[in-house]
Amino acid sequence: MRRIPPLAAVRVFEAAARHENFTAAAEELGMTQAAVSYQIRVLEERLGQPLFRRERRRVLLTDAGRRAAHQLTRAFDAIDAAFAGIRAEDEGLLTLSTSNTFANTWLVWRLGAFQMAHPEMAVRLLTSDLLTDFAAEDVDVAIRAGRGGWEGLSEDLLLRIDFTPMCSPEFLALRGGRIEPADLLRLPLISPNDPWWSQWLREAGVEVPEGALRPGVRLDSQAHEGHAAMAGQGVAMLTPFFWRNDLAEGRLVRLFEQASTRNFGYWLVCPEHRRRVPKIARFREWLLREIAADGALS
The missing domain is CATH 1.10.10.10 (Winged helix-like DNA-binding domain superfamily/Winged helix DNA-binding domain)
Incomplete structure (x- = not known):
């Protein structure tokens, strides 16, 4: 008893x-x-x-x-x-949270394929650059940036985040078709307050002055920064994986081979005890397969 x-x-x-x-x-x-x-x-x-x-x-x-x-x-x-398994099947709704950058540059272009493969399930996409609090928010799974190691969460690494300067072909042409790393200290930079700039410049052998770099437009996500660069507003520090199509189609130009990293990645996460809920398991399998097909970790 x-x-x-x-x-x-x-x-x-x-x-x-x-x-x-x-x-x-x-x-x-x-x-x-x-x-x-x-x-x-x-x-x-x-x-x-x-x-x-x-x-x-x-x-x-x-x-x-x-x-x-x-x-x-x-x-x-x-x-x-x-x-959870009973609730998930009865609800027929998968709620996914991700960053503005991951949503706008990769996920929303492919999410329809998951919906078509699972027409019995509705998908609700929430975009926020804040970390999801699974205990307080009605979210099934999240895609978040960081170094991993979140207590109580199941984690799958989707891609590693690296970064390098990019601009539009027109912006480059106005500068004679060639930009050197040291030139970036004098050019319009998009989100120059981003710590990625100082790290990349130092790794490129450029002596970075103390304090902020040259003032420039500040945007709140890489998705916005990339589109500002395509509009010719300056040089943006971007992750090549997200902008492959724009690079291939000539809307952006990668200025240097060097890419830096802060050992961050994008991860698929959910509470450990809900990892095997059927709707979450189906989405995880689909996402990992799509990411692998795109060669994100190759």
Whole structure:
């Protein structure tokens, strides 16, 4: 016979322990802070020992509370996973979050093929350069940039991010058809505040002055920077993989063979316990196959 404390109190404790904040737990569960405090007190009385230390306006887990919280979070994840497959199939909706750059330069050109292969499933695409919070947002999978190693997430490396200066053919022609690395310090740069500029220039042997580079237009994503470069507004630091078609069709010119990297990549991520949900598994298989066909990691 299981000796399980009241499940309502257990559920409240798991949320409060995860946030280590009664107010945040109350907001997540749609309860009042007083109700959360009451359920925690019920559980502590049932166990005969404190699970939180109250310190002024904050609460901290005790050693016993931390041990219990770790196991309970895994247990709730397992419960969620047990029902996730049913929910996913019934909902028939895949919600995907990705950056503006990845969406505009690669994904939206191919996403229709996935939709056609799975007409029973609707796909909702959200674009944001902020990291997805799976615990707080209604998102199934995300494509995010970084170095990987996110706790609790399943990760698949899609492509490595490198970067090199590019401009339009017209911009290059106005400069005599040739630009040297040192010339970039005197030319209009797109998003010169981007740290990629200083790194690339130093690796090219250019002495970079202290402080900001020459002022220029600042844009919030590589997708916008690439289109500004095609419009002749300056030189942009771009990832060649995303702009292959524009390079091949003459809308952009790659100025140098040198490409630098900060060891970042684009990753497909989802909560580890939801990795095998059918709709997520289907999208993962399709995306990895498409990326491989494009030779992103070759």
